[in-house]
Amino acid sequence: MLQPADAPPPAPTRANAGDLAYPGARRPDRFRRVDAAGVSLAVWEWGDADAPPVLFAHGGFDFAGTYDTLAPLVADAGFRVVSWDQRGHGDSSHAELYSWEADLRDALAVLDSTGARSLPVVGHSKGGALMLQLADAQPHRVSHLVNLDGLPSARSWPDVPEHHRTRMLNGELSGWLDHRRKAATKVRRPGTIEELADRRRLMNARLSQEWLRYLVPIGAFQRPDGWRWKIDPSMRMGGFGPWRPEWSMARLPSLGMPVLCVLGLEPDSMGWGTLQEDIEANLPAGARFVPLEGIGHFVHIEQPEVIASLILETIG
Amino acid sequence: MTVVYLQHVNTKLALHSLRDGRGSDRALLFLHGLGERTPASVPAYLDAWAGPVWGLDFTGHGASAVPAGGGYTAEILMADVDHALAHIGEATVFGRGLGAYIALLIAGGRPGLVTGAILDDGPGLAGGGPSPTSPVAVRPVKAAAEQGADPITPDGYALVELGRDVRPADYATLYVRQALQFSGLDGPISVVGVVRPPWLTAVAEETGVVSSTLPEALARYAQIERVEPPQV
Numbered sequence: 211m212l213q214p215a216d217a218p219p220p221a222p223t224r225a226n227a228g229d230l231a232y233p234g235a236r237r238p239d240r241f242r243r244v245d246a247a248g249v250s251l252a253v254w255e256w257g258d259a260d261a262p263p264v265l266f267a268h269g270g271f272d273f274a275g276t277y278d279t280l281a282p283l284v285a286d287a288g289f290r291v292v293s294w295d296q297r298g299h300g301d302s303s304h305a306e307l308y309s310w311e312a313d314l315r316d317a318l319a320v321l322d323s324t325g326a327r328s329l330p331v332v333g334h335s336k337g338g339a340l341m342l343q344l345a346d347a348q349p350h351r352v353s354h355l356v357n358l359d360g361l362p363s364a365r366s367w368p369d370v371p372e373h374h375r376t377r378m379l380n381g382e383l384s385g386w387l388d389h390r391r392k393a394a395t396k397v398r399r400p401g402t403i404e405e406l407a408d409r410r411r412l413m414n415a416r417l418s419q420e421w422l423r424y425l426v427p428i429g430a431f432q433r434p435d436g437w438r439w440k441i442d443p444s445m446r447m448g449g450f451g452p453w454r455p456e457w458s459m460a461r462l463p464s465l466g467m468p469v470l471c472v473l474g475l476e477p478d479s480m481g482w483g484t485l486q487e488d489i490e491a492n493l494p495a496g497a498r499f500v501p502l503e504g505i506g507h508f509v510h511i512e513q514p515e516v517i518a519s520l521i522l523e524t525i526g
Numbered sequence: 527m528t529v530v531y532l533q534h535v536n537t538k539l540a541l542h543s544l545r546d547g548r549g550s551d552r553a554l555l556f557l558h559g560l561g562e563r564t565p566a567s568v569p570a571y572l573d574a575w576a577g578p579v580w581g582l583d584f585t586g587h588g589a590s591a592v593p594a595g596g597g598y599t600a601e602i603l604m605a606d607v608d609h610a611l612a613h614i615g616e617a618t619v620f621g622r623g624l625g626a627y628i629a630l631l632i633a634g635g636r637p638g639l640v641t642g643a644i645l646d647d648g649p650g651l652a653g654g655g656p657s658p659t660s661p662v663a664v665r666p667v668k669a670a671a672e673q674g675a676d677p678i679t680p681d682g683y684a685l686v687e688l689g690r691d692v693r694p695a696d697y698a699t700l701y702v703r704q705a706l707q708f709s710g711l712d713g714p715i716s717v718v719g720v721v722r723p724p725w726l727t728a729v730a731e732e733t734g735v736v737s738s739t740l741p742e743a744l745a746r747y748a749q750i751e752r753v754e755p756p757q758v
Contacts, residue, residue: 246595247596247683248595249594305594306593306597308597311597311687312595312597315664315665318665343661347660347663348663375700376700376707379704380707383635383636384636387608390605394533451601452697453692
């Protein structure tokens with residue numbers, strides 16, 4: 211569905227950011243919309259509109275604004291950084307359906323909108339795994355691939371006895387179906403900026419409260435009763451399905467373009483728990499792998515300068 | 527035939543009442559195959575069913591709404607069926623092709639509401655096979671006849687995505703074990719079709735799965751006195 215009439219106004223761009231500030235952060239220079247087969251995607255750009263484009267894909271339950279510290283560093287090095295809020299996230303419309311295949315098509319719609327036939331792509335977490343699949347499915351559209359902590363590892367998942375697994379799945383299935391029955395009328399809980407930052411801390415335990423507060427006026431909207439995160443309330447963490455992590459990792463060895471894989475080694479609640487040796491065993495010829503000590507899953511938020519340097523060394 | 531429209535989050539589902547019961551309260555829910563829709567009347571092969579007969583049009587099919595930009599998964603269709611069960615109550619579920627796979631999922635997902643799932647041949651039975659193939663990013667192009675103000679069913683995205691979704695054998699058998707452990711039924715799944723893609727071969731070999739003719743399966747589930755399923 212296209213953006214409904216009662217949708218909140220989009221997050222500010224650089225020109226109207228007002229006193230929204232965080233050290234090193236800069237809001238995008240431009241905002242536009244892309245119609246992806248009826249789903250309205252919010253597209254954000256940093257840097258000179260005529261500079262060569264590079265596509266940034268955010269992680270699950272994030273939005274393009276989480277690149278506000280990394281993207282300006284890449285833009286200032288002479289690139290036009292193009293990112294988008296994935297369907298149901300940020301200022302993109304809440305879709306009827308969500309799936310990996312749909313996210314992949316949405317990414318292609320944004321890629322098409324840049325006018326480039328081929329360009330470097332950067333993705334974090336889910337966005338990294340998505341860009342990996344894009345590079346495998348459409349290698350003629352991807353000149354370079356940068357994967358930021360977005361390589362799920364098969365061995366990192368808990369091994370539980372069969373009867374436990376059956377009982378766990380029973381709870382997951384009925385819980386998810388119950389959620390679907392109620393989700394039509396579900397709205398997110400309102401709160402103050404501080405309260406929304408506190409809630410986000412559950413997913414971003416290693417990130418500063420100042421950063422989490424900075425994200426609220428971007429990823430949330432204000433009504434008289436308070437702020438609410440914009441993300442579609444029908445979306446739910448976790449879940450189940452036939453997908454298994456090794457399917458994503460198995461796409462890595464096939465890639466023929468320059469590849470950079472970055473892994474944060476500190477355990478993190480939203481991380482995959484990926485093992486270094488799993489990545490090393492699947493790296494394509496010539497690919498660069500950089501494991502980072504002392505950094506968690508959100509490598510680009512914890513160390514934007516380090517990550518920008520690595521990206522520029524790869525795509526520059 | 528009367529139609530009830532159900533709201534499944536942001537989409538509208540058409541649930542068809544095909545026939546009232548003829549001496550039994552045990553409902554039968556018909557699930558069509560990929561690209562199909564609920565038939566206009568009770569098919570002859572289900573005529574022996576004495577209870578009420580319902581049919582659900584999956585999202586993007588028949589009289590159900592067409593979502594923007596696809597995003598179909600088998601699990602979402604399972605939730606479509608759960609919305610139908612919320613309206614009908616406990617039912618025996620009969621599925622053709624894609625509907626057979628979804629019947630298996632809902633038998634495992636709502637073991638207390640599904641009194642037997644009957645899995646038959648039909649379009650979309652195999653899905654995308656047991657493991658991923660080369661990835662594609664297909665964007666369906668609508669034929670000229672389908673380009674109008676009103677979306678036409680079936681949705682091209684549904685045909686592409688639900689014809690390619692991966693159906694690993696060990697994923698399908700998880701749902702058999704759910705049905706067996708939590709339904710309180712001896713044989714909660716019946717396979718009556720001929721074609722056996724890998725997921726269905728594995729399902730048919732599981733404890734609690736009966737391979738039989740369709741009339742046998744209908745007769746067996748029709749006479750089950752449902753006892754309270756074990757508390758989870």
